[in-house]
Amino acid sequence: xxxxxxxxxxxxxxxxxxxxxVLATGSxxxxxxxxxxxxxxxxxxxxxxxxxxTQFDALTANMQFIELARWIPAFNIHYHLGVDGxxxxxxxxxxxxxxLVVIAGWQVIxxxxxxxxxxxxxxxxxxxxxFAAMDAVLFxxxxxxxxxxxxxxxxxxxxxxxxxxxxKFFLYTLMGSLLMxxxxxxxxxxxxxxxxxxxxxxxxxxxxxxxxIFIAFFLSFAVKVPMWPVHTWLPDAHVEAPTxxxxxxAAITLKIGAYGFLRFNLPIAPDASHYLSGxxxxxxxxxxVYISFVALAQSDMKKLIAYSSIAHMGFVTLGFFLFNxxxxxxxxxxxxxxxxxxxxxxxxxxVMYDRLHSRQISDYGGLAKKMPIFAAFFMLFAMANxxxxxxxxxxxxxxxxxxxxxxxxxxAFLAATSLxxxxxxxxxxxxxxxxxxxxxxxxxxxxxxSPREFSFLAVLAVLILAMGIYPKPVTEIMHASVNNLLAxxxxxxxx
Amino acid sequence: MNLALADLMPLLPEIFLLTAVSFILIxxxxxxxxxxxxxxxxxxxxxxxxxxxxxxxxxxxxxxxMHGMFVDDMLSDVLKLMLYLTVAIVxxxxxxxxxxxxxxxxxxxxxxxxxxxGMMVMISASNFLTLYIGLELMSLSLYALVALQRDSAIxxxxxxxxxxxxxxxxxxxxxxxxxxxxxxxxxxxSKMAGVLQQGxxxxxxxxxxxxxxxxGLAFKLGVAPFHMWIPDVYHGAPTAIxxxxxxxxKIAALGFVFRILAQGLQSLSPDWQSMLxxxxxxxxxxxxxxxxxxxxxxxxxxxSTISHMGFLLLGLLAADINGYTSAMFYMLTYVLTSxxxxxxxxxxxxxxxxxxxxxxxxxxxxxxxxxxxIMLLLMxxxxxxxxxxxxxxxxxxxxxxxxxxxxxxxxxxxxxxLIGAFYYLRVVKLMYFDKPYDHxxxxxxxxxxxxxxANGLGMLALGILPQxxxxxCAYAIGxxx
Numbered sequence: 001x002x003x004x005x006x007x008x009x010x011x012x013x014x015x016x017x018x019x020x021x022v023l024a025t026g027s028x029x030x031x032x033x034x035x036x037x038x039x040x041x042x043x044x045x046x047x048x049x050x051x052x053x054t055q056f057d058a059l060t061a062n063m064q065f066i067e068l069a070r071w072i073p074a075f076n077i078h079y080h081l082g083v084d085g086x087x088x089x090x091x092x093x094x095x096x097x098x099x100l101v102v103i104a105g106w107q108v109i110x111x112x113x114x115x116x117x118x119x120x121x122x123x124x125x126x127x128x129x130x131f132a133a134m135d136a137v138l139f140x141x142x143x144x145x146x147x148x149x150x151x152x153x154x155x156x157x158x159x160x161x162x163x164x165x166x167x168k169f170f171l172y173t174l175m176g177s178l179l180m181x182x183x184x185x186x187x188x189x190x191x192x193x194x195x196x197x198x199x200x201x202x203x204x205x206x207x208x209x210x211x212x213i214f215i216a217f218f219l220s221f222a223v224k225v226p227m228w229p230v231h232t233w234l235p236d237a238h239v240e241a242p243t244x245x246x247x248x249x250a251a252i253t254l255k256i257g258a259y260g261f262l263r264f265n266l267p268i269a270p271d272a273s274h275y276l277s278g279x280x281x282x283x284x285x286x287x288x289v290y291i292s293f294v295a296l297a298q299s300d301m302k303k304l305i306a307y308s309s310i311a312h313m314g315f316v317t318l319g320f321f322l323f324n325x326x327x328x329x330x331x332x333x334x335x336x337x338x339x340x341x342x343x344x345x346x347x348x349x350x351v352m353y354d355r356l357h358s359r360q361i362s363d364y365g366g367l368a369k370k371m372p373i374f375a376a377f378f379m380l381f382a383m384a385n386x387x388x389x390x391x392x393x394x395x396x397x398x399x400x401x402x403x404x405x406x407x408x409x410x411x412a413f414l415a416a417t418s419l420x421x422x423x424x425x426x427x428x429x430x431x432x433x434x435x436x437x438x439x440x441x442x443x444x445x446x447x448x449x450s451p452r453e454f455s456f457l458a459v460l461a462v463l464i465l466a467m468g469i470y471p472k473p474v475t476e477i478m479h480a481s482v483n484n485l486l487a488x489x490x491x492x493x494x495x
Numbered sequence: 496m497n498l499a500l501a502d503l504m505p506l507l508p509e510i511f512l513l514t515a516v517s518f519i520l521i522x523x524x525x526x527x528x529x530x531x532x533x534x535x536x537x538x539x540x541x542x543x544x545x546x547x548x549x550x551x552x553x554x555x556x557x558x559x560x561m562h563g564m565f566v567d568d569m570l571s572d573v574l575k576l577m578l579y580l581t582v583a584i585v586x587x588x589x590x591x592x593x594x595x596x597x598x599x600x601x602x603x604x605x606x607x608x609x610x611x612x613g614m615m616v617m618i619s620a621s622n623f624l625t626l627y628i629g630l631e632l633m634s635l636s637l638y639a640l641v642a643l644q645r646d647s648a649i650x651x652x653x654x655x656x657x658x659x660x661x662x663x664x665x666x667x668x669x670x671x672x673x674x675x676x677x678x679x680x681x682x683x684x685s686k687m688a689g690v691l692q693q694g695x696x697x698x699x700x701x702x703x704x705x706x707x708x709x710x711g712l713a714f715k716l717g718v719a720p721f722h723m724w725i726p727d728v729y730h731g732a733p734t735a736i737x738x739x740x741x742x743x744x745k746i747a748a749l750g751f752v753f754r755i756l757a758q759g760l761q762s763l764s765p766d767w768q769s770m771l772x773x774x775x776x777x778x779x780x781x782x783x784x785x786x787x788x789x790x791x792x793x794x795x796x797x798x799s800t801i802s803h804m805g806f807l808l809l810g811l812l813a814a815d816i817n818g819y820t821s822a823m824f825y826m827l828t829y830v831l832t833s834x835x836x837x838x839x840x841x842x843x844x845x846x847x848x849x850x851x852x853x854x855x856x857x858x859x860x861x862x863x864x865x866x867x868x869i870m871l872l873l874m875x876x877x878x879x880x881x882x883x884x885x886x887x888x889x890x891x892x893x894x895x896x897x898x899x900x901x902x903x904x905x906x907x908x909x910x911x912x913l914i915g916a917f918y919y920l921r922v923v924k925l926m927y928f929d930k931p932y933d934h935x936x937x938x939x940x941x942x943x944x945x946x947x948x949a950n951g952l953g954m955l956a957l958g959i960l961p962q963x964x965x966x967x968c969a970y971a972i973g974x975x976x
Contacts, residue, residue, distance in 0.1 A: 026864075072887075074965040075894070115864070137890070141881035147874060151920070155928040156860075163928050167920055174880075174916055178909035181890070185897045185905065 003141050007051055007065050008081040011091055012125045015098065019121030027479060030301070031113045035106060038046040038117035044103045045124060045461045046095040052088055054303045058477045061085070061484030071138070075188075077195050080134040082455060085481035086262055086332065087131040093339045094131070094252045098124040100456045101244040103309050104347055107452075108243065108354055109157060110357035116157055119149040121243060127214060130256055136184045136195045140177070147173055150245065150253070158240040165240035166286060171231040175184075176220030180264075183216035187268070201267040201488065204495040210272035217264045218280075224257030227317060228287040231310045239359070243350030246302060250342035255335045259315045262328075266320070270489040277321040284321070285414045287314030293422035296428070300359050301352075304429055308385060311418055312338050312397075318415060319400040321405050321427075323489060328482050329475055330399025336474060337384075337392035344381040344460040348374070351453050352433070355446045361429055366438035371448045375434045377457045382430040384464045386423040392467035505560040505567030507547040508575065509615055515541035516608040523601030531599055534591060537768040538604040539583055542611075555974060559621065563683055566621035570975035573967060574618045574750045581743045582611050587812040587946055589735030589840040595846040596733060598643055606643075610636035614747035617776065620754055623672045623682040630668070630715070633659050633747060637740060641732040650962065653731025660714070660724045668711030669923075674704025684759040691762040695866055699825045702766055708755060709770050715748045718804045721779035729797035734844065737793060738837040741800060742830045749826045752811065757819055757976050764814040771812035772904065773905055778805025779911040786918045793851045796836055796917060799877060803829050804917055809908060810892040813899035816972055821891035823968040828876070828888040828957065835950040842866065842939050856922060858931025866937060867926045869951030876954040879912055884957035886965075891965070 018041025025034040057064060063082030071079040082192065083091065101120050109116045124274060126149070129142035147170055155166035187200050190209070194200075205213070223230045234254075238246050266273050288311050295307035319331030351374060352367070353359055367376040384391035387398075397419065404412035449457065467474060503510065519541065523534045557568035586607070593599050609632060616629030631664055638661065642654035676682055678700040679690040691701075714721040729737045756767060782802025789795040807829070810822030843850035843859075850856075858865040876885035889912065893905045937948065957964060 072962045072965065074962060074969060075890070112860075141886070144880055144886070145882045148871075148880065152927055155924060163924055166928070167917070167924065170918060170920055171913065175913050178913055179906070182897070182902070182905045182909055184892065185890070185894045186902060188894065189898060232890070 005051075005082075006067050007048065008046040008067055008083065008091075008128075011045070011052065011095065011128045012081075012132065014048050014125070014126070015041060015095070015121045015269050016125035018042070018045065019118040019125070022121060023118040024255070025114050028112060028114075034114035034117055035102075037103045037199065038121060039099075041121050042095075042099045042124070046092075046099050047123070049095045049128075052083065053092055053477075055089055056085070057478055058085065059480055061480045064088075066134075071135075075137070075195065076193050077137045078135045079138060080196065081138075082134045083132055085478040086485070087259065088477065089332075089336055090131045090252070090259060092129050092338075093255075093336060094124055094127045097247060097251045097339065097343055100343060100347065100460070101247055103452060104247065104350060104455050105242070105244045108350070111157070116242075116244070118152070119153050120248065121155075123149040123248065127252055127256070130329065131259065134197055136187070136197055136200070138199065140181060143149065144174070144177055146253070150249070153245045154237055154241045157242040158245070158386060160240075161236070161404040162240040165236040168233045169237040172223050176223040176230075178222040179216040189212070197263065200264075203268070204493050205269065207271060207275075207494060210269040211275065213275060214265055214269040214272035217260065217268070218276075221257040221260035221265065224260065225254055225313050225317060226257065226310060227314070228283050228291060231287070231291070234310060235303050235306040238309075238346075239300060239302045243346060244352070246306075246346040247343045248349075250305070250346060254309060254313055255339060258331065258335055260321070261317065261320055265487050267485060269493075271492055271494055273489060274320070274323070274395045277323070280321045281318055281411060284314045284318040285411065287311055287422075288318065288415055288418045292418050292425065296407040296421065296425040298425075299361055301349045301361055301429065301433070302324070302346070302359050304361075304425060305349065305385075308345075308422065308425065309338065309342050311422065312342075315397055315400050315415065315418070318411070319396075319403065322400075322403050322411075323486065324406065325479075325482050325486055326399055326406075327403035328486065329478060330396050330403060330480070332396075332478050333392075333399060333467075333471060333474060334396025337396050337464070338465070340371045340460055340464050341381060341391075344377075344427050344457070344464065345385055347456060347460070348378045348381055351449060351457075356442055357482075361432050364433040364441050364443060365436045367434045367446070369438060370443060370446045373454065374449045374457075375409070377449075377461055378434060380428065380461050380464065382426045384468070386426045387419055390465070390468045392464050392471070394468060395471050398421055439454055469479065502560050504552060505558045505619075506565060507552055508545045509612060509619075511548055512541060512608060512612050512615065513544050516605055516612065517542065517967045519608065520601065521603045523605070526601075528599075531601070534601055534604050535586065535599075537936065538608060539586060541608060542579045542583050542586075545615075546576060547577050547693070548867045549579070557975060562683070564622045564625045565616075565619055567619060568975040569971040570753060571619040571750065573971040575615055575744055576613065577827060577830070578618070578743055578746050579612055581746060581834065582607065582739070584834050584838075584946060584950070585739050585743065588738060588834070588944055591943065592735050592841040592844060593733070595844075596644065598735070599734065603640070603643065603734060606636045606640050610640070611743065614750075615741060617747045617754075618750035620751075621684050623676070623757075626751060626754060626860040627665075627672070628748075630751065631665065634665065634742065634885040637744065640739065641738045643736070644733050647733075647821060650733060652700055653728045656731075657724055657728045660803075664711050664714035664721070665709045667714075671704045671707030671709075671711060672702055673709065678704060683850065684754055687759050688761060688796070691760065694762075701763065705760065705763055706765055706770070708760075709767055712748075712752055712755065713774055714753065716745070716804050716807070717801055718774045718808060719781045719801060720774070722778065722781065722801045725801055726794050726797040729800070730791060730851075734793065734837060734840050734849070738834065738841070741796070741837060742834050743928040745826060745830055745833075746833075749807075749823065753819065753823075756811065757814075761814070761815050768812045768814055771808045772901070775805045775812065775904070776907060778802060778808065779908060783911045783915040783918075786915070789918075791851055792840060792852055792853050792856070792922075793837075795853065796833070799915070799918070800833070801919035802911065803877075806889065806892055806908065806912075809896045809904065812901075813895040815895075815899070817898060818892075818895040818976065819976060820965075820969045820972045821895040822970060824965055825888040827964060827968065829850055830883045831950065832873055832876045832885060832954060835869070835947065835954070836877065838950065839866070839870050839873070842943065843937065845935065853922065853925060855933065856857075856925045859934075862931050862934070863937045863950070869948060870926060871923055872951045872954045874919040874922045877960070878916045880916070883954045884961055885954070886958065887961040887965070
């Protein structure tokens with residue numbers, strides 16, 4: 001029934017147009033209108049993505065929902081959209097997260113709420129574009145355009161050190177992507193004048209060219225993931241961003257980096273990927289082991305979750321470069337699961353921050369007495385973050401560790417240490433914040449979650465549990481695409 | 496020697512403008528200060544008339560006039576139409592600014608039109624002598640324009656500097672031309688190209704002349720190491736004149752470069768390519784790094800111009816149709832962006848106050864969210880961030896330079912554009928993240944406001960649909976070179 005509709009274009013343009021409408025409401029006097037318009041826009045943006053899941057053909061690895069139109073004939077650039085099982089779940093995740101972000105910012109954002117909501121809606125559309133683009137220039141346009149709203153979100157509504165964080169975020173990300181642009185232009189000439197990503201994947205390339213292209217893409221996506229040692233922008237950006245900004249950063253934009261590895265690095269430069277896999281695995285393991293210890297030492301909750309995100313994303317890149325289907329699917333499951341869990345963790349910190357205006361662990365303590373419902377939710381999210389079985393956090397990590405054992409015992413051993421350190425830093429923080437006696441008099445005045453807060457925490461709790469108990473709906477859609485990608489990567493592209 | 500009327504047809508826009516400017520010059524003498532707006536209207540009408548004439552006499556094929564001294568081809572038509580548009584926008588943006596500063600005089604308008612006439616001659620010249628006449632007509636008018644605010648010490652200094660260095664550059668250009676004449680025996684651009692193609696001419700003399708020509712061109716474009724005048728003149732001149740120099744004269748300079756390098760000296764391209772490589776890298780480095788240290792918006796934009804001209808050279812040094820097209824596209828988008836950026840300074844200025852410091856932009860989002868948004872688009876376009884048109888300009892010159900085999904140069908260019916992104920971001924930061932200290936309402940005249948909004952939104956519109964402008968550039972270059 002819906003097959004004739006340009007579903008992917010809707011997923012991109014509905015939020016962007018809604019964002020422009022919100023922006024048009026103008027001054028702060030119209031704030032209620034802006035908020036409701038943003039909510040309607042974000043829900044509508046999510047609804048239009050649902051058919052992508054229901055009508056998805058899980059049996060094929062081909063691109064689906066394809067849209068193709070000439071855009072810039074001078075350079076043979078097309079408006080070419082399409083998704084496979086790897087990209088599609090992230091469009092849903094992103095559109096869903098946008099709804100949460102709008103609800104979470106409802107009362108908290110009092111300065112220029114229209115601009116705030118509009119920035120998130122426009123960003124949501126652009127991110128959908130990143131996942132749907134099949135043309136390299138189109139991808140690049142979405143990939144960079146997305147930085148502008150995030151830059152403003154961090155800089156305008158962020159914490160005390162927001163300017164530094166915003167500029168650092170922007171320049172770090174831009175540094176990587178500019179080299180990717182040069183790689184695209186090089187591939188454009190090598191492929192005889194095409195910007196189609198699928199053409200690049202078929203293009204035979206020599207080893208030196210592959211390695212240089214791999215490095216160009218790697219720099220761009222490693223910054224985004226972020227991988228050690230180019231991760232330093234993330235704690236700054238996370239800590240200074242408003243809650244909504246942290247949620248989108250952790251839940252979505254980090255995934256774009258990992259997605260880039262699967263869409264560009266592995267298929268375009270498979271030989272270089274194999275050649276450099278030891279290097280990638282090493283820095284992934286450093287992220288998992290070392291960053292977990294860094295997280296243990298944090299006194300700021302947002303910083304702790306930021307470092308925990310880096311460690312969790314280390315699992316993702318580790319899983320990808322093991323070159324087997326269990327590891328790769330494990331990485332993808334970990335990405336989606338981390339999308340839920342990190343969103344939940346940042347929203348929980350946001351709930352506390354709105355009451356006490358502090359992110360310091362030491363300012364809290366004894367929250368369980370005053371906010372029992374919240375403490376229960378936070379417990380579940382903390383457990384999921386630590387990778388407890390029956391939560392989604394467990395599935396991905398377990399799959400990656402299993403597949404690592406097949407490759408090398410020590411990879412698995414080092415990765416598995418994070419099950420201990422992860423539990424340590426998350427639960428220790430939980431203990432210090434929620435249990436114990438109330439030492440800060442302001443905690444006495446804290447009220448339990450409002451219905452608005454309850455709604456988004458409950459939805460996330462259900463999703464985290466559901467995915468932990470029955471992950472098949474997620475894994476089955478990506479199965480064909482992952483196997484196809486692995487078969488492609490296994491073949492040498494050397495001429 | 497008899498001049499047939501048909502032989503003058505390609506010159507019609509120039510003849511019309513000369514007549515119009517002579518009329519305006521005399522007519523203005525009989526107007527009182529209160530009626531000066533008539534001069535302003537007549538100036539705009541003169542530009543409109545030129546536009547109409549250029550458009551209707553466009554044939555698509557190169558037509559020569561005055562015994563091959565002058566050519567009317569697609570390249571000249573497109574560049575001239577762009578030039579009229581630019582000058583008209585400059586006039587609308589400047590009107591209140593110059594009125595508040597006592598420069599709303601007949602001289603301003605006639606000098607602008609004389610400079611425009613010089614630019615048109617430069618664009619259409621097909622002989623070195625014609626080129627030089629056009630260049631001098633433009634330059635002398637510009638020197639006078641910079642000095643127009645005669646009780647301003649900084650403007651006089653800028654005019655002096657501009658004049659001395661400009662005269663030096665003209666001298667170098669003339670010397671280079673005489674060398675080329677000595678080597679090839681002709682001043683006609685197409686004949687010279689023919690001679691060079693056959694490999695005739697004394698090579699030592701040719702290269703010697705070429706160096707002087709390149710130095711002169713580099714001065715006029717404002718690329719390092721011949722960039723010294725740019726920051727001082729941009730800073731010292733009244734902003735309306737800075738706007739004019741920074742946009743209209745760049746279009747003329749591009750036409751000038753095309754005529755000399757692409758049409759005349761194409762056969763020598765291996766020799767001039769390597770010079771342009773050095774100048775491109777130097778310009779991008781000096782422009783982008785020095786811009787970071789500026790506190791004055793006009794100076795910052797001046798250094799940004801230097802770096803953008805470095806990027807433009809990337810397209811030129813590819814020395815093929817693809818490269819020239821990309822250079823032209825780069826220049827046209829740069830001119831449009833630059834119009835908006837300098838225009839914004841005038842929009843924020845008022846009587847007795849120059850909004851030319853970076854700090855004057857502080858908190859613009861709170862004073863006027865709309866103009867802050869417009870400026871945001873302009874800055875991101877200068878930084879080359881999609882979805883603004885600046886990105887496609889960058890993409891097109893980068894692909895030209897990669898196509899010419901200089902992948903390393905593309906990498907150097909993107910590294911410098913990353914450095915450049917920092918100071919454009921700082922402008923956005925000042926507008927959006929900082930608190931305003933100046934609370935004067937921002938209320939431009941209706942036409943200024945509408946045009947400025949269209950200018951900013953144009954960055955976005957061209958960024959979403961860049962194809963038409965690219966196609967026009969490709970058509971003009973393809974038909975003419």
